[in-house]
Amino acid sequence: MESALQIARMAALLGDPARAAMLWLLIDGRARPAGELAFAANVSAQSASGHLAKLVEAELLRVETQGRHRYYCLASHTVGIALESLAAIAPQPVPRALPESRVTPPAMRFARSCYDHLAGELAVQMLAHFEETGLLSSSEKQMALSVEGEKVFRRFGIDMDALRGARRQLACGCLDWSERRFHLGGALGAALLQSLVERKWLLRGREARVLQLTPRGRQGLKEAFGVEA
Numbered sequence: 001m002e003s004a005l006q007i008a009r010m011a012a013l014l015g016d017p018a019r020a021a022m023l024w025l026l027i028d029g030r031a032r033p034a035g036e037l038a039f040a041a042n043v044s045a046q047s048a049s050g051h052l053a054k055l056v057e058a059e060l061l062r063v064e065t066q067g068r069h070r071y072y073c074l075a076s077h078t079v080g081i082a083l084e085s086l087a088a089i090a091p092q093p094v095p096r097a098l099p100e101s102r103v104t105p106p107a108m109r110f111a112r113s114c115y116d117h118l119a120g121e122l123a124v125q126m127l128a129h130f131e132e133t134g135l136l137s138s139s140e141k142q143m144a145l146s147v148e149g150e151k152v153f154r155r156f157g158i159d160m161d162a163l164r165g166a167r168r169q170l171a172c173g174c175l176d177w178s179e180r181r182f183h184l185g186g187a188l189g190a191a192l193l194q195s196l197v198e199r200k201w202l203l204r205g206r207e208a209r210v211l212q213l214t215p216r217g218r219q220g221l222k223e224a225f226g227v228e229a
Helices: 002-014 017-025 034-041 045-057 077-089 106-110 121-132 147-155 160-165 186-198 215-225
Strands: 061-066 069-074 112-114 117-119 136-139 142-145 172-175 182-185 202-204 211-213
Touching: 002 017, 017 034, 017 045, 017 077, 034 045, 034 069, 045 061, 045 069, 061 172, 069 077, 106 112, 106 121, 117 121, 117 182, 117 186, 121 136, 121 182, 121 215, 142 147, 142 172, 147 160, 147 215, 160 186, 172 186, 182 186, 186 202, 211 215
Parallel strands: none
Antiparallel strands: 061 069, 112 117, 136 142, 172 182, 202 211
16 A cells, blocks of 8 residues: 555656656756756746745655855666656656756866866866766765776876875766766866866866867877776
8 A cells, every 4th residue: 555655656656747857857867957847848947946845845856056156867777667657647847948048068078177176078078078988976965986986097197195185075977067967076187187188188168167179189098998988
């Protein structure tokens, strides 16, 4: 009976058109602020807040805090699978198309600095590759370096002993504001960016924070990490 009640509770949550639209907008794995989700669901900010609170309480969504901003994303891969399964037997929700209120310049979106580490499409791609190849493992924002990862970064010339002795987290996830996915932060992220700039694999552009990947850098990332940039 308890299982049946839980199924009914989840069905009721997913059966609301506004909540279904919000969840479907997040199916791509990105994190989004409440304002975007409210617009997509065509509800007021106050109504969206109530819907989001229920979805977080039911562990269908989780909240990521980045500075003063809060972003919502699917709580787990399992939630995404469940939504896709429901979409196979019912029409997919159609969220309102989000307006392009501010277009991020392509160069800044591709690669830029975030405090002292790399951000943008390139940074998100690199972290995803590090995780896929087992160099790093993550649990939410916490990241752990594998034995193989330690070898790879040492071989790249990063002083891992110095990083471990620093008064700073070794590796952590930092939510990318343009990609809405995580890139690598912490002492390792800072050391990696410094090394990429010193090798001239990345060049600082005329615009503040913008970084340019050089042909040498593109080849170097492939040889050192297997990253196809």
